[in-house]
């Protein structure tokens with residue numbers, strides 16, 4: 269058999285306005301774990317979606333076991349023993365694990381007569397690979413980690429020789445990630461080939477045999493993992509040397525600026541997503557909320573920002589009790605909010621950079637006088653923010669939709685911080701933006717703390733939580749599991765709390 273299982277040659281793929289892959293070459297060896305490393309937007313998912321038959325390349329060739337192939341759709345891919353676990357799982361929640369596993373593979377539901385055999389095969393695989401998957405469970409009752417195991421088992425069920433995983437650890441706790449990486453190693457030892465997409469350097473170092481770095485839609489290099497190091501990988505990934513050391517001074521917490529007692533929030537399905545959260549944030553302090561995504565953090569943030577309904581015993585801002593009526597004018601009371609989803613909540617995409625800067629203040633002086641917009645003032649103000657926050661845009665009249673994710677995020681951060689908030693609520697400030705912009709945004713948040721703000725930081729990125737917080741609260745299933753100081757030696761304990769184990773008091 270060929271030593272090279274997959275060869276992708278000169279793959280080109282464009283979408284309107286974006287060249288996602290610009291002539292990518294990739295060779296994957298049989299039985300190896302091959303990492304695809306790259307920043308957000310580098311083209312990793314598109315490249316693997318082409319291999320899995322989800323997109324048709326504009327140009328380029330794919331060789332599979334030495335033979336030139338065309339993979340028209342995922343069914344083609346599965347028939348060729350290629351499996352893919354997507355970033356967002358594709359399971360149907362309302363049916364069982366077994367039904368999900370065979371779904372789409374048979375011309376009809378004839379196979380239903382054969383369910384006992386299907387169950388048997390799933391149980392055997394589950395046992396062989398120590399996956400602990402129950403074929404009769406409803407997918408909607410499974411945790412995220414369990415759903416991921418179902419996706420993997422589905423690929424194994426269909427006889428995958430090559431398994432592609434797209435950022436699989438993004439939704440897992442540190443312990444679950446550790447377990448998954450060990451499991452992938454086992455699969456590779458049994459002869460499976462694995463392509464593992466990630467933007468995390470430590471994962472590459474820990475699990476892969478070789479790594480291909482993608483940048484800007486091109487494969488920059490393929491290296492043997494044992495011959496490289498995180499610093500070199502970071503440089504190749506970003507295209508320059510990166511300094512990821514933030515200069516964080518010791519916090520000097522002062523008076524309580526914001527406090528909430530017994531907050532309850534119901535989610536869109538009518539279930540209690542936040543189950544009685546109490547916390548306070550002091551001036552010159554960053555309180556971080558860690559947790560696996562989906563444990564009530566989004567609802568907590570939306571409720572505190574006044575964007576969804578909630579119940580509470582008491583909320584105070586600068587010692588003033590807040591009523592539900594006050595929520596509409598929180599930003600006039602000294603609060604600012606950097607939301608989780610900049611495109612849906614933070615920005616108005618068809619508007620210009622400058623219109624986005626004044627979206628909430630255009631009625632106020634000095635931007636408006638006697639009902640007339642002061643274009644000159646607005647323009648000067650916008651230019652000063654663009655300069656101060658190093659936002660890369662054509663000019664301030666450019667549509668915000670044309671900016672990169674990192675620059676869009678800087679627009680939101682610039683607008684919110686420029687109001688000199690007393691209380692700043694920040695949710696996922698650096699998700700999906702490049703390392704350079706991440707560094708910048710984090711520096712700005714720290715500077716705001718040092719200037720006196722009380723900051724509540726919600727992030728599923730543990731590294732970010734440890735780097736910025738003065739105190740860390742861990743959230744699990746709508747509750748605060750406990751508090752820890754930002755000491756990296758406690759990361760394992762935080763991981764356990766993220767999985768619902770209560771704090772072991774040191």
Ligand SMILES: Nc1ncnc2c1ncn2[C@@H]1O[C@H](COP(=O)(O)OP(=O)(O)O)[C@@H](O)[C@H]1O
Pocket residue numbers: 283284286287288306307308309310311312313314315
């Ligand atoms: N279906 C699509 N339509 C338009 N643009 C897309 C689509 N899928 C990806 N892109 C763009 O292609 C580029 C590469 O995306 P992707 O492969 O998802 O990056 P990543 O390396 O983060 O996985 C990005 O600029 C992305 O916005």
Ligand SMILES: [Mg+2]
Pocket residue numbers: 312313314355434
């Ligand atoms: Mg991706």
